[in-house]
Amino acid sequence: MSYCCFSFSYQIDCWPSVDQTPAWDVVRRTDNYETRNPIKSVTDSNFRCFNAAGGTAPNTYSIEAGKTITFHTDNVLYHLGVINVYMAKAPGKAIDFDGAGNVWFKIFEITAHADPTGNDYPRFPADMLHSISFAIPKNVPSGQYLLRVEHIALHDAFYHGGAQFYIACAQIEVTNGGNGSPGPLVSIPGVYTGHEPGIIFDPYAYPKPTSYIQPGPAVWSG
Numbered sequence: 001m002s003y004c005c006f007s008f009s010y011q012i013d014c015w016p017s018v019d020q021t022p023a024w025d026v027v028r029r030t031d032n033y034e035t036r037n038p039i040k041s042v043t044d045s046n047f048r049c050f051n052a053a054g055g056t057a058p059n060t061y062s063i064e065a066g067k068t069i070t071f072h073t074d075n076v077l078y079h080l081g082v083i084n085v086y087m088a089k090a091p092g093k094a095i096d097f098d099g100a101g102n103v104w105f106k107i108f109e110i111t112a113h114a115d116p117t118g119n120d121y122p123r124f125p126a127d128m129l130h131s132i133s134f135a136i137p138k139n140v141p142s143g144q145y146l147l148r149v150e151h152i153a154l155h156d157a158f159y160h161g162g163a164q165f166y167i168a169c170a171q172i173e174v175t176n177g178g179n180g181s182p183g184p185l186v187s188i189p190g191v192y193t194g195h196e197p198g199i200i201f202d203p204y205a206y207p208k209p210t211s212y213i214q215p216g217p218a219v220w221s222g
Contacts, residue, residue, distance in 0.1 A: 024054075024057060025057060025058060025059050026057050026059050026060060026061040026170050026171050026172070027057055027168050027169070027170045027171075028049050028051040028054055028055070028056055028057045028168070028169045028170070028171070029051060029054030029055075029057070030049075030050045030051055030054060030167065030168050031046065031050055031051060031052055031053045031054060032050065032166075033054070038153065038164035038165055038166055039164075039165050039166075039167065040161055040162075040163065040164060040165065041161070041194075042165070042189055042191075042192040042193065042194045042199070043189050043194070044189060045189065047165070047167070047188060047189040048098075048099050048100075048148070048167075048169070048188045048189065049099065049146070049148065049167065049168070049169035050165075050167040050168065050169075051169065056095045056096075056171070057095070057170070057171050058095075059171070060093070060094050060095060060144060060171040060172060060173050061170060061171065061172045061173070062172070062173045062175060063136055063172055063173070063174060063175070064136075064174070064175050064176045065136050065137065065138050065139070065140050065142070065174050065175070065176055065177040065178060065222075066135060066136065066137070066138035066176075067135065067136055068133050068134065068135050068136075069133070069134065069135075069136060069147075069172075070131050070132065070133040071131060071132050071133075071149050071168075072130060072131040073129070073130055073131065075130075076128045076129065076130055077126050077127060077128060077129045077151060078128070079151075079153035079154070079155045079164065080124045080127055080153065080154050080155050080203050081124060081126060081127075081151055081152045081153040081154045081155070081164075082109065082110055082111050082112055082124070082126060082151075082152050082154070082198070082214060082215075083108070083109060083110040083126050083132055083149070083150065083151055083152075084106055084108075084109050084149075084150045084152070084214075084215070084216050085106065085107055085108040085109070085132075085134060085147070085148065085149050085150070086104045086105065086106050086107065086147075086148040086150070086188065086216075087104070087105060087107055087136075087140070087145045087146065087147055087148070087182070088103040088104045088105075088145060088146045088148070088188075089103065089141065089143055089144075089145050089182075090143065090144045090145060090146065092144070093144055094144035094145060094146055094171035094172065094173070095171055097144070097146060099146050099148075099169070099188065100187075101187055102185045102186060102187045102190075103185060103187070104148070104185065104186050104187065104188050104191065105182040105183055105184065105185055105186070105217070105220045106216055106217050106218065106219050106220060107134065107136070107137055107140075107182075107219060107220060107221075107222070108132075108134035108135075108219060109214055109216070109219055110125055110126040110132065111125075111212060111214040112124050112125075112154075112203070112212040112214075113125070113212070114208075114209045114210055114211050114212045115208065115210065116210050116211065117210070118207055118208045118209075118210045119208070120208065121203060121204065121208050121209075122203050122208075122209055122212055124154075124203070126151070132149070136172075136174060137178075137180065137182070137220065137221060137222025138178060138222050139177070139178030139179065139180030139222040140174055140177050140178060140180055140182060140222050141174070141177045141178065141179065141180065142174050142175055142176065142177035143173070143174060143177070144171070144172070144173045144174075145171075145172050145173075145174060146169045146170070146171060146172075147169065147170045147171075147172050148167065148168070148169045148170075148188070149167070149168055149169075149170075150165060150166070150167050151165070151166040151167075152164070152165055152198075152199065152215065153165075153166065154201050154203055155203070157199065157200060157201050157202065157203075158200070158201070158202035158204075158205070159200065160194055160195060160200055161194065162200070163194075163199045163200070163201075178222070180220075180222045182220045182222065183220060184217045184218065184220075186216070186217055191215075191216055191217070192215055192216070196213070196215045197213045198212060198213045198214050198215040199215050
């Protein structure tokens with residue numbers, strides 16, 4: 001199991017730890033750990049782990065493939081939005097890995113559910129959650145990885161650059177893995193342009209939205 005913490009601009013939504021580890025022990029300390037400000041540019045080099053100032057974490061968390069890991073916030077996911085979780089395999093130790101290149105694959109998401117009839121506003125299952133839980137894919141190869149969690153806040157996303165991203169990367173080691181080939185592989189930054197319909201999205205629009213398209217590649221379930 002794991003705890004991780006990000007920060008939000010109005011309510012704190014922080015992911016600084018995994019399981020019972022101390023804050024920022026296996027999660028790379030994000031640059032907004034004091035300001036709680038989001039990152040808004042999907043092309044910013046800091047979009048990957050939001051830790052240009054914090055550097056790497058001192059330790060790496062071990063988890064068996066197929067087991068569930070839980071990121072806990074220190075408050076709630078306050079802003080309406082969606083969740084993406086990515087992994088990237090380090091060529092050696094995760095502590096030495098910067099995550100550059102087409103190395104990231106998505107393993108989990110919590111999307112929005114729009115009413116196709118247009119009678120109701122979209123529902124956001126991630127709204128007000130205190131934690132998110134998901135399984136490390138059973139067939140992911142053993143080794144060390146960066147595990148990146150991303151909350152895309154859409155409350156002000158009706159224009160380009162309005163979406164807010166709250167990001168954190170944990171250093172993990174997967175044991176008893178399989179021989180799967182994760183994909184599709186993407187680069188971060190590079191995975192988004194910022195013009196995707198799931199990033200420019202007004203949850204309060206009228207007429208009410210009848211669909212929502214989750215940003216990013218398909219989930220690799222392994």
